[in-house]
Every structure is written in structure tokens, then in C-alpha cells.
Amino acid sequence: AENQQLFNLINQRLSYMKAVAAYKATAHSPVEDIAQEKKVVEKSTEQARKIGLDPKSVGPFLKAQIDAAKAIQYRYRADWLSVPEKKQQTVPLDILRSRIAKTGDAILTELHTVLSQGGMKPGDLALFDNAVTEPNLSATDKQKLFDALLEVKLKP
Numbered sequence: 001a002e003n004q005q006l007f008n009l010i011n012q013r014l015s016y017m018k019a020v021a022a023y024k025a026t027a028h029s030p031v032e033d034i035a036q037e038k039k040v041v042e043k044s045t046e047q048a049r050k051i052g053l054d055p056k057s058v059g060p061f062l063k064a065q066i067d068a069a070k071a072i073q074y075r076y077r078a079d080w081l082s083v084p085e086k087k088q089q090t091v092p093l094d095i096l097r098s099r100i101a102k103t104g105d106a107i108l109t110e111l112h113t114v115l116s117q118g119g120m121k122p123g124d125l126a127l128f129d130n131a132v133t134e135p136n137l138s139a140t141d142k143q144k145l146f147d148a149l150l151e152v153k154l155k156p
């Protein structure tokens with residue numbers, strides 16, 4: 001169903017965070033990049049408005065996605081301090097960010113479709129739980145993400 005596709009896309013965005021964390025670890029860069037977050041929020045808010053989502057209700061969802069993305073990266077970084085990973089090939093950050101942006105746009109488009117077809121019910125939490133499989137996402141991060149997702153509305 002459409003909900004399943006939406007949840008898969010949300011998981012896909014989170015699944016890029018291991019590669020982002022690996023790039024930053026190699027570059028000795030911090031996880032948090034406020035300038036990039038601002039770009040993501042501005043572009044996504046504009047996209048949401050264009051496709052007919054209520055931009056105000058999208059704000060907390062975007063924040064929850066970014067918070068989850070950072071929490072995942074911090075956990076990888078912490079784990080790699082205890083048990084270093086074998087040297088992997090790192091994907092350039094600009095390439096990862098363009099994939100993240102594409103997935104982010106797809107999430108908003110799919111969310112619009114779901115809301116146009118009647119929206120989600122709290123009972124969809126079980127579907128969401130199964131679809132969102134990123135191992136370094138905590139149960140509370142996951143709950144926050146789902147709660148913010150349920151608050152997104154169509155443009156009045």
C-alpha cells in the first residue's frame with residue numbers, strides 16, 4: 001500500500017546515515033552541520049508548499065528526521081571508537097546529500113498521496129515499526145518520528 005511505500009522511503013533516508021557517518025569519520029568532521037540542515041529545511045518546506053502540504057505541520061517532521069539522522073550517526077561514530085571498522089570506500093558527501101535530497105522529496109510526495117487518500121491511523125505504527133529497520137535508530141527516536149509524521153496535514 002501507499003503507507004508501506006512511505007515508510008520504506010523514510011527508512012531509505014535513514015539508511016544513508018551510516019555512509020554519511022563514515023565519510024565524516026574519515027574526514028574528522030563533526031556530525032552536526034547546521035548550514036546543511038538549514039538548506040534541507042528550506043528546500044523541503046518549499047517543496048511541501050508546492051505539492052500541497054501544510055508547511056507549518058511539515059516543520060516538526062523535518063526536524064524529527066534530521067534529529068534521527070544525527071542520532072544514528074553519533075551511535076555509529078561511538079561504536080567505531082570502540083571497535084574500528086575495516087577501511088571501507090567512502091562515498092563523497094555531495095553525492096550522499098543529493099541522494100538524501102531526492103529521497104526527502106520522494107517522502108513528501110508520497111506523504112501527500114497518503115494524506116489525499118485518507119491519511120494514517122495510529123494503528124499503522126506496526127507497519128512503520130517493521131519498515132524502519134535502521135539498527136542505530138532507538139525506540140524513542142522511532143516513536144518521535146512516527147508522532148511527527150502523524151501531525152503532517154494537507155494545506156488547508
Ligand SMILES: C=C(O[C@@H]1C=C(C(=O)O)C=C[C@H]1O)C(=O)O
Pocket residue numbers: 020031032033034036037040065066067069070097100
Ligand atoms: C545527513 C547529514 O548529517 C546531519 C543531518 C542532516 C539531515 O538529516 O539532513 C543534515 C545535516 C547534518 O546535521 C549531512 O551532513 O548531510
